[in-house]
Amino acid sequence: xxxxxxxxxxxxxxxxTDLLIRDGVVAEVGAGLSADDATVIDATGLVALPGLVDLHxxxxxxxxxDAETVESGSRxxxxxxxTAVCAMANTSPVADTAGVVEQVWRLGREAGLVDVQPIxxxxxxxxxxxxxxxxxxxxxxxxxxIFSDDGHCVADPRLMRRALEYVKAFDGxxxxxxxxxxxxxxxxxxxxxxxxxxxxxGWPAVAEEAIIARDVLxxxxxxxxxxxxxxxxxxSVEVLRHAKARGVRVTAEVTPHHLLLTDERxxxxxxxxxxxxxxxxxxxxxxxxxxLAEGVIDVIATDHAPHAVEDKECEWAYARxxxxxxxxxLSIALDVLGPRWDLIAERMSRVPARIxxxxxxxxDPAPGVPANLTLVDPAARRVIEPAELxxxxxxxxxxxxxxxxxxxxxxxxGEPTVLDGKAVK
Amino acid sequence: MIRHLLSGADLDADTATLVLDTAAxxxxxxxxxxxxxxxxxxxxxxxxxxxxxxxxRISFEAAAKRLSADVINFSxxxxxVTKGESLKDTALTLQAMGADAVVVRHPASGAPHRLADWxxxxxVNAGDGTHEHPTxxxxxxxxxxxxxxxxxGLHVAIVxxxxxxxxxxxxxxxxxxxxxxxxxxxxxxxxxxxxxPALAPGIDxxxxxxxxxxxxxxxxxxRVQRERMSDSYFPSAREYARRYGLDGPRMxxxxxxxxxxxxxxxxxxMEITPEVADSPRSTIVEQVANGVSVRMAVLYLLLGGSNx
Numbered sequence: 007x008x009x010x011x012x013x014x015x016x017x018x019x020x021x022x023t024d025l026l027i028r029d030g031v032v033a034e035v036g037a038g039l040s041a042d043d044a045t046v047i048d049a050t051g052l053v054a055l056p057g058l059v060d061l062h063x064x065x066x067x068x069x070x071x072d073a074e075t076v077e078s079g080s081r082x083x084x085x086x087x088x089t090a091v092c093a094m095a096n097t098s099p100v101a102d103t104a105g106v107v108e109q110v111w112r113l114g115r116e117a118g119l120v121d122v123q124p125i126x127x128x129x130x131x132x133x134x135x136x137x138x139x140x141x142x143x144x145x146x147x148x149x150x151x152i153f154s155d156d157g158h159c160v161a162d163p164r165l166m167r168r169a170l171e172y173v174k175a176f177d178g179x180x181x182x183x184x185x186x187x188x189x190x191x192x193x194x195x196x197x198x199x200x201x202x203x204x205x206x207x208g209w210p211a212v213a214e215e216a217i218i219a220r221d222v223l224x225x226x227x228x229x230x231x232x233x234x235x236x237x238x239x240x241x242s243v244e245v246l247r248h249a250k251a252r253g254v255r256v257t258a259e260v261t262p263h264h265l266l267l268t269d270e271r272x273x274x275x276x277x278x279x280x281x282x283x284x285x286x287x288x289x290x291x292x293x294x295x296x297x298l299a300e301g302v303i304d305v306i307a308t309d310h311a312p313h314a315v316e317d318k319e320c321e322w323a324y325a326r327x328x329x330x331x332x333x334x335x336l337s338i339a340l341d342v343l344g345p346r347w348d349l350i351a352e353r354m355s356r357v358p359a360r361i362x363x364x365x366x367x368x369x370d371p372a373p374g375v376p377a378n379l380t381l382v383d384p385a386a387r388r389v390i391e392p393a394e395l396x397x398x399x400x401x402x403x404x405x406x407x408x409x410x411x412x413x414x415x416x417x418x419x420g421e422p423t424v425l426d427g428k429a430v431k
Numbered sequence: 432m433i434r435h436l437l438s439g440a441d442l443d444a445d446t447a448t449l450v451l452d453t454a455a456x457x458x459x460x461x462x463x464x465x466x467x468x469x470x471x472x473x474x475x476x477x478x479x480x481x482x483x484x485x486x487x488r489i490s491f492e493a494a495a496k497r498l499s500a501d502v503i504n505f506s507x508x509x510x511x512v513t514k515g516e517s518l519k520d521t522a523l524t525l526q527a528m529g530a531d532a533v534v535v536r537h538p539a540s541g542a543p544h545r546l547a548d549w550x551x552x553x554x555v556n557a558g559d560g561t562h563e564h565p566t567x568x569x570x571x572x573x574x575x576x577x578x579x580x581x582x583x584g585l586h587v588a589i590v591x592x593x594x595x596x597x598x599x600x601x602x603x604x605x606x607x608x609x610x611x612x613x614x615x616x617x618x619x620x621x622x623x624x625x626x627x628p629a630l631a632p633g634i635d636x637x638x639x640x641x642x643x644x645x646x647x648x649x650x651x652x653x654r655v656q657r658e659r660m661s662d663s664y665f666p667s668a669r670e671y672a673r674r675y676g677l678d679g680p681r682m683x684x685x686x687x688x689x690x691x692x693x694x695x696x697x698x699x700x701m702e703i704t705p706e707v708a709d710s711p712r713s714t715i716v717e718q719v720a721n722g723v724s725v726r727m728a729v730l731y732l733l734l735g736g737s738n739x
Contacts, residue, residue, distance in 0.1 A: 194540075198624060198625055198629075199624075199625040200629070201624075202624055202625050202626055202629035202630070203600075203629040203630060204541060204562060205541075205560055205597060205600060206540050206541070206560075206561075206562075208624065274544070275540075275542075275544040276545075319517070320518055320519065320545075321539035321545060322539060322540065322541045323560065324539060
């Protein structure tokens with residue numbers, strides 16, 4: 007293994023220092039380090055974050071390799087500063103067996119760009135009818151701990167209760183896509199003033215809030231861990247605040263796009279802005295930002311959802327929901343939170359690693375710690391050109407926007423996956 | 432003049448008035464022995480219909496032909512997705528054929544907006560999903576102005592399934608622009624959320640048709656689509672007809688001069704009784720005739736006919 011000496015980098019909450027990485031771990035931290043065999047990286051002006059961890063990534067493989075593969079998604083993740091991503095189960099075939107989750111996990115290992123931690127489906131085929139073999143997935147080589155039918159809500163309350171109870175046996179967590187399906191039939195965007203003007207069927211905020219309210223009560227009743235995916239409304243924040251105050255074991259994530267964009271983007275009818283849950287109002291965005299800073303929302307997760315061109319370059323109603331996120335998330339977080347590095351590390355690395363049970367991730371650089379690190383240039387500005395993204399898809403809502411912050415280097419267990427802003431392999 | 436007509440909101444008061452005035456001139460053509468003008472000779476108008484609508488398609492076709500345009504009718508029934516070819520590919524085909532204007536009817540809201548991004552010619556929205564139908568609003572405004580002599584200050588009640596009505600949306604926008612007062616009437620389940628700030632400030636909403644009728648100059652009844660009747664928007668067709676249908680006794684609550692409109696096709700006995708539909712107050716047949724004049728005006732103005 008090569009040794010790396012990172013000079014003059016600013017760790018989170020600390021003064022500029024040197025980091026020596028050797029044999030996959032941080033060997034030394036301190037000023038004026040030297041190592042003759044090390045490759046030296048001048049990191050003056052850069053910030054060292056613990057490698058980012060995404061709790062919510064769609065890698066599309068198996069099934070839609072035209073939109074993304076484990077390898078291309080991993081490369082996009084590394085370029086975005088991630089060292090671990092949790093891959094959602096709504097592939098084809100669905101990741102609802104030990105075989106499929108092991109396949110995804112193995113593809114991630116082979117790509118070697120980030121740790122790919124598969125998420126298992128809660129129900130067979132995401133159909134919401136009977137539990138998938140959660141234990142077999144937990145016991146598999148992939149060691150699945152997060153289970154989710156994301157894209158679909160586990161709407162049946164009895165089944166949801168059973169799932170929450172069952173995963174206690176292996177400290178699992180159910181990540182719920184909170185959407186009461188009867189309230190969102192035919193829904194195309196947030197229900198409100200803009201949907202009325204555009205003549206698009208509305209997805210009411212209460213469809214999300216009602217399920218979160220139900221689920222936190224179920225989680226409290228059975229004493230289980232619940233994670234709420236992509237929270238999008240001010241009302242959901244209030245439900246979560248109440249639940250946390252009661253001591254319910256609930257965590258929640260918010261996406262970069264729900265922190266930045268509003269439903270007014272739909273005015274163009276450009277499906278690049280179509281996402282589920284939909285973009286909400288400015289008041290919701292404000293509430294989500296406040297909740298994130300406060301800790302009512304625990305995590306920023308990308309919900310990276312690549313789609314082939316033909317699935318987006320069409321009428322709004324026929325377009326698939328979802329947008330890219332891995333390569334732009336840190337810039338959006340910087341925009342939303344400002345250079346509050348400790349908060350960014352908490353929301354994008356430490357807490358998601360804890361929720362996912364990824365013990366080697368989410369750790370600040372210290373001697374003996376696995377060298378999963380991200381070096382960020384906070385002053386850099388870049389224009390997002392879809393054609394230059396590493397993802398196989400192009401559905402970024404930030405096309406031609408100028409974003410602040412650039413990932414200069416990413417290290418996975420001591421080896422660079424990104425150097426000088428470019429993927430190493 | 433604007434390049435596309437996608438929404439009632441595309442028209443400011445001056446432009447809308449220009450269209451109505453031009454339509455009045457076009458209407459004189461209908462009375463001639465040879466109902467044809469050379470204004471758009473050599474221009475190509477494509478009627479791109481992804482949804483059945485004989486009435487609207489024929490109206491646009493007649494309008495284009497009366498202006499001597501070449502007309503291509505392209506019926507793409509079913510969605511672009513189920514048909515296999517994407518809307519964008521169809522747009523590129525039309526572009527290659529040299530379409531000067533594309534009149535598009537589509538079941539998806541916003542499809543004409545997408546099309547306008549992809550073709551060089553003018554796009555006319557002939558009804559998109561539950562969004563808008565601006566030429567219907569123009570012909571309705573034209574009909575009101577013809578019957579009542581003005582639009583500013585008129586009080587118009589639009590009654591029924593506003594939630595799913597593209598006609599209602601376009602009418603609200605256009606009538607508000609032209610100074611009319613609009614009251615939307617229907618069961619709360621069929622009135623969209625935030626309708627007033629969404630479309631135009633100052634729109635009134637009422638759930639009680641009987642209290643509204645004595646105060647309006649125009650009552651526009653909307654068609655209730657059959658599928659709504661089994662989807663719990665209201666308990667039964669009978670109850671809907673009793674509370675929101677326009678029958679003879681209700682019609683007699685209107686002021687003497689008030690007119691009754693309906694964009695058609697009607698559910699006779701549901702939202703409107705035959706007695707009302709066939710009464711002298713009804714403008715339903717006139718609306719159809721005025722549709723051709725208004726669409727002639729729109730095509731003429733969009734395609735730069737005024738400069739030729």
